[in-house]
Amino acid sequence: SQTIHQWPATLVQPVGSPLSLECTVEGTSNPNLYWYRQAAGRGLQLLFYSVGIGQISSEVPQNLSASRPQDRQFILSSKKLLLSDSGFYLCAFEPGHISSGSPLHFGNGTRLTVT
Amino acid sequence: AQSVSQHNHHVILSEAASLELGCNYSYGGTVNLFWYVQYPGQHLQLLLKYFSGDPLVKGIKGFEAEFIKSKFSFNLRKPSVQWSDTAEYFCAAANNAGNMLTFGGGTRLMVKP
Structure with missing residues (x-):
């Protein structure tokens, strides 16, 4: 089955520090991958997408x-x-390479607080 | 530019009341439309989707949505809400040449028991 893993679930970081959030997908090859951000009180904003290795x-x-x-x-x-x-921050994937309008599958998200 | 608008930011209903959440999109060409739901503490889940065919789409948990092309709308409806429907609802759209979802701002629904 197709699954998506995203970590960490929560993160508190000071201003000026680096960030690395990771997302991995299982059960599909060459998925389209997406990073969204949901700011407090606002909707989802697409940050990045990738249709293949090294393509951002x-x-x-x-x-x-x-x-x-x-x-x-x-x-x-x-x-x-x-x-x-x-x-x-939400990671999402769409199975397969050719987009057919299939729905995205979302990870559980990472709540980032910058202090 | 492509955009999706949800005009109701917060909705409070009593149980058994009927629900309609508005969604309007601005897209050129053929569009695929989605409603996602995010229950408290959970990840986004797909409620229903429209690609083509019957403009009245049935989704999970008794939800439905109607695609009205002339109005550029895809409103979500449920005849009788339950307390468990308390969640945030997102409308999204993509053109069928790709799947770059554009989300609306979300509607936070609270159902009072």
Whole structure:
């Protein structure tokens, strides 16, 4: 079966510290991968998406970056966190390579608090 | 630019009341539409989706949504809500050439027992 794992579940980091959130997918090959952020009181915002290894597209310019070192691994990073980076980060995947409008499958999310 | 709007940010209902959550989208071309739900402490889950065909879509837990192309709308409905429907509901859209979901701002539903 297809599953998605995202960790850590919660994270408290000081301003200026680095960030690394990891997401892995099982049970499918060459998935499309996504990072979303849900800020308090706001909707979901697409941050990055990837259609293949090493292929990253950014939707919103900011101090975050994403990488896809392996087919089913998607990492969200920052060199120096800002207070405004606090929020709920969600990884999601779409099975397979050719998009057919199939629904996304979301991970359980990471609640990041930057202090 | 593609966008999805949910005009109700907070909705409070009593049990057995009827529910309708509005969703309007702005997309060129053919669009795929989704409703996701996030129960307290849980991850996002798909409620229902529309790709083509019958514009009235039935989802899980008694939810349904109607695609009205002329109004660019995909409103979510349930005839009789339960306390367990308390959650945040997100409308989302993507064009069928890809699956770059654009989400609405979400509607937080609270059902009073």
